[in-house]
Amino acid sequence: MEKINEILDKYFRAETTLAEERELKQYFASQNVKAGHESYRNLFVAFDQEKYETAVAPLKKVIINQHRVKQLWIKTFSYSGIAAALVLALWVQRPQQDENYAIIHGRRIEDPEYVQKYAEKKLNYVNEILKDGLSPMRSMEMVKQNLQPLKKIRETHDKMIEIERNHNINN
Amino acid sequence: MDPKQFNTQILSLSDRLFRLAKSILRNAEAAQDAVQDLNLKLWEKRSALDEIENMPAFTMKSMRNLCLDTIRQQREEDELPVEIEFTEPNPYQQTEQKDLVKRIRNMIDDLPELQRTVIRMRDVEGMELSEIADITSLSENAVTVNLSRARQKIREKIIYEQNRVEETVWKR
Numbered sequence: 001m002e003k004i005n006e007i008l009d010k011y012f013r014a015e016t017t018l019a020e021e022r023e024l025k026q027y028f029a030s031q032n033v034k035a036g037h038e039s040y041r042n043l044f045v046a047f048d049q050e051k052y053e054t055a056v057a058p059l060k061k062v063i064i065n066q067h068r069v070k071q072l073w074i075k076t077f078s079y080s081g082i083a084a085a086l087v088l089a090l091w092v093q094r095p096q097q098d099e100n101y102a103i104i105h106g107r108r109i110e111d112p113e114y115v116q117k118y119a120e121k122k123l124n125y126v127n128e129i130l131k132d133g134l135s136p137m138r139s140m141e142m143v144k145q146n147l148q149p150l151k152k153i154r155e156t157h158d159k160m161i162e163i164e165r166n167h168n169i170n171n
Numbered sequence: 172m173d174p175k176q177f178n179t180q181i182l183s184l185s186d187r188l189f190r191l192a193k194s195i196l197r198n199a200e201a202a203q204d205a206v207q208d209l210n211l212k213l214w215e216k217r218s219a220l221d222e223i224e225n226m227p228a229f230t231m232k233s234m235r236n237l238c239l240d241t242i243r244q245q246r247e248e249d250e251l252p253v254e255i256e257f258t259e260p261n262p263y264q265q266t267e268q269k270d271l272v273k274r275i276r277n278m279i280d281d282l283p284e285l286q287r288t289v290i291r292m293r294d295v296e297g298m299e300l301s302e303i304a305d306i307t308s309l310s311e312n313a314v315t316v317n318l319s320r321a322r323q324k325i326r327e328k329i330i331y332e333q334n335r336v337e338e339t340v341w342k343r
Contacts, residue, residue, distance in 0.1 A: 012319070014316075014318040014322060040326075042274075043325060045272050047295050051296075055185045055188075055189035055206055
């Protein structure tokens with residue numbers, strides 16, 4: 001007990017070495033703490049608890065997002081390119097013939113209302129992709145916090161395929 | 172510095188940086204943001220990081236400076252004093268702080284910024300006085316003085332708490 005008292009006094013004067021401080025920590029973590037030292041036990045327990053505190057969210061996504069930004073650009077331009085080609089195809093198909101129909105996926109669609117809705121839907125999706133997809137690039141901070149745009153692109157893509165599938169079934 | 176080196180040398184220090192930021196800012200969420208900010212800043216300047224000799228000391232120093240800037244900005248916005256001295260907890264706080272360990276952690280949080288930073292660097296992180304001096308831009312002697320003051324204050328508060336508990340028991 002005398003030895004611990006000595007080290008404790010040195011500790012509070014900030015004269016202990018790291019080795020002596022480790023000795024104190026071990027003593028206070030043991031079951032042999034004397035009654036006279038009991039009040040200091042919580043001090044060392046508090047330090048020990050803080051030692052195991054970790055950052056809530058690991059920060060590795062900072063690096064990951066560098067790659068994701070590139071992927072996001074590629075995906076965004078790919079989808080906008082596909083959509084632009086599709087709209088152009090619909091546009092070109094119609095005036096070439098002097099009739100009121102369009103070709104969608106090799107099928108002749110004569111219902112102008114359906115064709116218009118189909119084109120509008122595609123454009124809306126592209127608009128959403130651009131709106132959601134480009135906004136995170138304004139700053140890395142937003143990219144870091146929000147990986148949703150990638151999810152939305154995938155969801156939109158799935159929805160487009162579903163609409164086309166339904167259309168094929170109906171026809 | 173390439174992404175792999177960045178992961179190994181800087182992101183691996185995140186927990187340590189978080190604890191330092193939390194100690195200075197006294198808020199886990201703000202500390203998390205501060206660590207994210209620092210990592211982004213370091214990532215942007217990664218090409219210059221190869222010249223740093225002691226990366227842990229450099230990042231800890233940068234973290235402390237960033238936190239102190241945050242506090243300064245907050246003070247300007249809120250016009251509130253940075254340091255809040257220890258005051259007697261009200262009955263609500265007393266109920267909330269039943270946990271003795273939690274009370275000690277609050278005692279440390281109530282210390283002035285430099286003292287709580289130094290005591291945690293030493294007693295939580297187990298850092299050498301020379302390392303702490305490097306990070307805080309103080310002399311080793313000044314670190315020892317601050318560490319001693321911090322530990323003495325905690326000791327006084329622990330004794331005060333102990334006496335109060337004993338008085339309460341005697342009154343019963």
